Amino acid sequence: MTHKLPQTLIGVGTLVLAGLMAVGATQISSDAGYSGVGPNFVPWVVAIALALCGGFLTWEALSGGYRQMDEEGPGDARGYWPGFTWVSAGMLLNALLITYIGFILSCTLCFVLAVRGYKASQGAPDWSPMAFVKDALVGLAIAAPVYWMFTKLLAINLPGLTATGWI
Amino acid sequence: MDIWNQLIQGFITAGTPVNLLWALAGCTIGTAIGVLPGIGPATAVAMLLPITLQVEPTGSMIFFAGIYYGAMYGGSTTSILLNTPGEAGSMVTAMEGNKMAKNGRAGAALATAAIGSFVAGTIGTVVVTIAAPVVAKYAVLLGPPEYFMLMMLAFVTVSAVLGKSMVRGLTSLFIGLAIGLIGLDQISGQARYTLGVPELMDGIEVVLIAVGLFAVSEALYVMLYEGRQVETQNKLSKVHMTREEWKRSWPAWLRATAIGLPFGTIPAGGSEIPTFLSYATEKKLSKHKEEFGTIGAIEGVAGPEAANNAAITATLIPLLTLGIPTSNTAAILLGAFQNYGIQPGPQLLDKNAALVWALIASLYIGNVMLLVLNLPMVGLWVKLLKVPKAQLYAGILIFATVGVYGMRQSAFDLVLLYGIGLLGLVMRRYDFPAAPVVIGMILGPLAEAQMRNAMSIGEGKWSVFVERPGSLSLLVVVVAILVLPRLMKLLRGKMRAAG
Numbered sequence: 334m335t336h337k338l339p340q341t342l343i344g345v346g347t348l349v350l351a352g353l354m355a356v357g358a359t360q361i362s363s364d365a366g367y368s369g370v371g372p373n374f375v376p377w378v379v380a381i382a383l384a385l386c387g388g389f390l391t392w393e394a395l396s397g398g399y400r401q402m403d404e405e406g407p408g409d410a411r412g413y414w415p416g417f418t419w420v421s422a423g424m425l426l427n428a429l430l431i432t433y434i435g436f437i438l439s440c441t442l443c444f445v446l447a448v449r450g451y452k453a454s455q456g457a458p459d460w461s462p463m464a465f466v467k468d469a470l471v472g473l474a475i476a477a478p479v480y481w482m483f484t485k486l487l488a489i490n491l492p493g494l495t496a497t498g499w500i
Numbered sequence: 501m502d503i504w505n506q507l508i509q510g511f512i513t514a515g516t517p518v519n520l521l522w523a524l525a526g527c528t529i530g531t532a533i534g535v536l537p538g539i540g541p542a543t544a545v546a547m548l549l550p551i552t553l554q555v556e557p558t559g560s561m562i563f564f565a566g567i568y569y570g571a572m573y574g575g576s577t578t579s580i581l582l583n584t585p586g587e588a589g590s591m592v593t594a595m596e597g598n599k600m601a602k603n604g605r606a607g608a609a610l611a612t613a614a615i616g617s618f619v620a621g622t623i624g625t626v627v628v629t630i631a632a633p634v635v636a637k638y639a640v641l642l643g644p645p646e647y648f649m650l651m652m653l654a655f656v657t658v659s660a661v662l663g664k665s666m667v668r669g670l671t672s673l674f675i676g677l678a679i680g681l682i683g684l685d686q687i688s689g690q691a692r693y694t695l696g697v698p699e700l701m702d703g704i705e706v707v708l709i710a711v712g713l714f715a716v717s718e719a720l721y722v723m724l725y726e727g728r729q730v731e732t733q734n735k736l737s738k739v740h741m742t743r744e745e746w747k748r749s750w751p752a753w754l755r756a757t758a759i760g761l762p763f764g765t766i767p768a769g770g771s772e773i774p775t776f777l778s779y780a781t782e783k784k785l786s787k788h789k790e791e792f793g794t795i796g797a798i799e800g801v802a803g804p805e806a807a808n809n810a811a812i813t814a815t816l817i818p819l820l821t822l823g824i825p826t827s828n829t830a831a832i833l834l835g836a837f838q839n840y841g842i843q844p845g846p847q848l849l850d851k852n853a854a855l856v857w858a859l860i861a862s863l864y865i866g867n868v869m870l871l872v873l874n875l876p877m878v879g880l881w882v883k884l885l886k887v888p889k890a891q892l893y894a895g896i897l898i899f900a901t902v903g904v905y906g907m908r909q910s911a912f913d914l915v916l917l918y919g920i921g922l923l924g925l926v927m928r929r930y931d932f933p934a935a936p937v938v939i940g941m942i943l944g945p946l947a948e949a950q951m952r953n954a955m956s957i958g959e960g961k962w963s964v965f966v967e968r969p970g971s972l973s974l975l976v977v978v979v980a981i982l983v984l985p986r987l988m989k990l991l992r993g994k995m996r997a998a999g
Contacts, residue, residue: 347671361690361692368955369958370955372692379678386667389667399930399931412725416724416727417723423894429911443897447719447893489550491902491905492905
């Protein structure tokens with residue numbers, strides 16, 4: 334059972350979440366007014382239910398794995414983690430940079446990094462400088478119109494590199 | 501004749517050039533995202549929720565509704581032409597549609613899917629037109645206990661019935677309810693789980709959860725586990741049905757509409773059950789049983805597609821008249837209403853009559869638009885299938901950013917988005933359904949308010965839920981749904997052991 338460890342971890346994680354919900358629930362007032370149940374009632378219900386679910390999931394994981402599940406998850410058995418790193422880097426850099434270099438450039442960077450990962454995951458990585466330029470242009474061609482549509486047409490604030498509203 | 505007048509008023513509102521443009525934009529975007537893998541109507545509506553900050557409610561609701569059912573039309577194109585199983589709702593279409601396409605009858609399959617969707621969508625809209633005011637009239641009579649039980653019914657069906665495992669469904673549901681608790685308590689105004697962070701006072705944005713769970717997790721999943729899958733595409737033939745094919749499609753469309761409508765209306769969410777039921781019915785009734793699963797039977801495409809569309813259209817009845825969403829997308833539409841400070845429910849048809857009737861009228865208009873978009877122009881959409889996966893998913897990340905950032909202008913939300921994407925990735929890998937999270941998060945606070953109001957009516961006694969016949973019967977249904985399937989399984993096991 335290769336899935337035993339992650340499945341157990343999910344069960345335990347649910348239990349931890351239940352614990353956190355319970356700790357939070359102790360800090361909510363129980364002032365019930367006329368209704369007999371106060372603002373802390375549902376938090377307690379959720380905490381207890383999550384604890385039950387977490388306990389059950391852990392038990393399932395330890396006694397032969399989750400029930401009613403296909404032997405293998407959908408897709409490949411083994412994940413392609415280098416590609417995952419590329420996408421993660423793209424998304425997190427995007428979060429980090431968006432207020433400094435603006436929506437268009439930040440999203441283009443995210444796009445270029447993510448495309449690297451996907452191409453590598455398909456077994457056809459392309460590291461030539463031309464590929465970077467091409468992907469950057471495609472990314473720009475998606476991000477820029479989206480930016481203009483949202484800021485100019487719909488008047489929704491998105492960060493720009495300059496105050497001109499065009500980039 | 502009151503309905504008639506209001507509907508005409510609705511057509512006048514929906515027929516203004518601006519609103520027609522919104523409908524066309526919605527139908528076009530809907531079809532496109534339906535065709536493109538990796539992004540569904542729920543995600544698309546969620547990503548575009550920021551427009552509720554600027555656009556007036558009628559226009560944006562018409563736009564969102566267009567996306568909602570446009571995606572159903574587009575989805576069938578992909579499931580017929582691509583040899584990869586798509587979403588659950590179109591999986592059945594894929595079974596027969598794919599077989600037909602492999603045998604050079606892709607055009608007929610596409611035609612029966614599009615026309616069937618139109619027939620079912622239009623009949624569905626007529627039913628919405630007639631039924632919504634009636635349901636609303638009776639819904640006024642429902643008190644908080646009945647509402648609470650209806651919401652419980654929605655929770656139970658979406659988490660315990662639809663998925664493969666009840667534990668995993670319920671875990672998802674309670675995670676959603678937990679997310680919904682963050683923010684100010686609706687009744688006492690007390691802050692809960694905000695950790696003293698002012699941003700959390702307003703709660704967590706639906707956009708963030710929906711886009712993270714559906715779009716980002718899908719992008720990560722494809723990268724990790726599906727990079728080496730090679731997709732093959734069937735050849736498109738002329739979109740045309742013979743007289744014989746028409747004759748076989750008609751009854752299937754109508755039967756499927758009759759099957760789909762009630763499933764959309766009752767809070768028993770999802771279009772999976774009606775599509776499967778319709779498929780089984782057609783297979784049983786067909787005079788061409790040998791075609792099923794071999795060369796592809798046209799009834800097997802016509803029925804499920806119509807059932808799907810009928811169910812989707814009918815979800816608008818509980819959404820508009822009771823404020824109860826029975827699908828992912830309906831839940832996000834409810835979020836859109838809430839962004840305007842509008843609470844769908846029995847009063848909606850009185851208070852916001854103009855909006856509701858314009859929305860209903862736009863459904864009639866949208867169905868015609870979609871028929872045109874999907875029949876003569878299907879070749880155009882097929883070209884979308886040629887977008888390479890790498891650029892497609894990387895592009896989805898850009899749209900995810902604009903939706904989430906546009907809502908609150910917070911870079912921190914983008915980090916959260918990534919975190920929720922990771923949660924969604926784990927959930928997908930280990931087969932936890934995502935829909936209960938979204939429905940739990942949106943419906944949870946409403947259900948809590950109804951429960952506490954009900955308790956106030958009952959002066960603090962729980963017996964209020966069993967003393968009223970309406971809420972008692974709903975309670976019985978909820979318990980039956982939870983217990984009966986397990987009891988049956990147990991009994992069958994015992995009988996097998998005995999016999």
